[in-house]
Amino acid sequence: MRPKIICHMVTSIDGRLHPSRFTAPASGIDAAVLRRHYDGVADSFKAEGWMVGRTTMQEIAKAAARPVATTSYLPRETYSADRRNRNLAVAIDPHGKVHYGKDNALGDHVVAVLGENVSDAYLAELREDGASYLFAGPDGRDMPKAMHTLRETFGVKTLLLEGGAATNGTFLKQRLIDEISLLIHPAIDGLAGVQTIFEYAGAANENPGDGQALRHVATETLEGGMVWLRYAVEASPASRGA
Numbered sequence: 001m002r003p004k005i006i007c008h009m010v011t012s013i014d015g016r017l018h019p020s021r022f023t024a025p026a027s028g029i030d031a032a033v034l035r036r037h038y039d040g041v042a043d044s045f046k047a048e049g050w051m052v053g054r055t056t057m058q059e060i061a062k063a064a065a066r067p068v069a070t071t072s073y074l075p076r077e078t079y080s081a082d083r084r085n086r087n088l089a090v091a092i093d094p095h096g097k098v099h100y101g102k103d104n105a106l107g108d109h110v111v112a113v114l115g116e117n118v119s120d121a122y123l124a125e126l127r128e129d130g131a132s133y134l135f136a137g138p139d140g141r142d143m144p145k146a147m148h149t150l151r152e153t154f155g156v157k158t159l160l161l162e163g164g165a166a167t168n169g170t171f172l173k174q175r176l177i178d179e180i181s182l183l184i185h186p187a188i189d190g191l192a193g194v195q196t197i198f199e200y201a202g203a204a205n206e207n208p209g210d211g212q213a214l215r216h217v218a219t220e221t222l223e224g225g226m227v228w229l230r231y232a233v234e235a236s237p238a239s240r241g242a
């Protein structure tokens with residue numbers, strides 16, 4: 001079993017993912033109201049945690065690297081620190097590059113999803129921080145295994161996948177997304193080459209969404225003109241042999 005995974009993102013009308021690049025709100029529209037919708041909608045899902053890729057987590061957790069003395073081998077086994085009933089902040093960090101310096105990110109308990117090749121010193125650092133960790137195979141890329149551990153060991157039934165582009169892309173490719181919650185910001189980016197909300201790094205003839213179909217669940221217009229779209233991700237009729 002794995003958690004239900006809801007990909008929750010905010011985007012400009014041209015599908016780009018850097019809010020700092022979006023055009024300004026129209027006159028009379030409060031930018032703070034628009035910004036607040038992202039967390040408000042996220043809270044409405046009552047998920048037990050949120051998950052981001054290594055790059056996004058490094059924008060949130062900005063502690064400096066520090067040497068942690070360790071003399072002993074630490075087993076490559078799930079480590080559950082004291083969660084104290086908090087939701088989880090899950091980072092997909094195969095090489096152990098993120099430094100937290102504490103046991104939480106934005107107040108939620110850190111769980112690092114790692115490759116077994118990370119160093120003992122890095123594992124010791126996480127333990128010293130009070131953070132938890134689990135392993136996604138030798139190279140940290142076995143997401144079904146990692147999601148299984150989140151469900152079975154950490155009891156996560158619903159998890160928000162909150163980017164960035166590459167992480168969303170790999171979860172799409174691996175068919176690990178059950179629902180998409182998309183906030184369309186009344187703004188445009190417009191520059192060629194800027195990341196979109198799904199960026200799977202595959203060959204030109206690959207279709208990361210192959211075998212999947214989106215079923216519209218709901219559309220709501222929120223204060224300030226933000227549009228909230230929800231889709232369920234299903235197996236496509238062709239992949240079911242229909």
Ligand SMILES: NC(=O)c1ccc[n+]([C@@H]2O[C@H](COP(=O)([O-])OP(=O)(O)OC[C@H]3O[C@@H](n4cnc5c(N)ncnc54)[C@H](OP(=O)(O)O)[C@@H]3O)[C@@H](O)[C@H]2O)c1
Nearest residue numbers: 009010017053054055056092141162163164165166167170
């Ligand atoms: N608009 C929004 O709602 C929103 C939400 C979140 C983030 N963002 C923005 O998105 C940008 C970052 O996006 P990004 O695509 O550059 O990076 P990202 O998805 O945050 O992180 C990518 C990295 O995560 C690791 N990773 C992700 N999936 C993996 C998998 N399946 N297996 C193994 N490793 C995996 C890899 O780390 P290694 O490179 O270490 O191998 C990979 O390079 C940021 O600027 C952030 O602000 C926007």
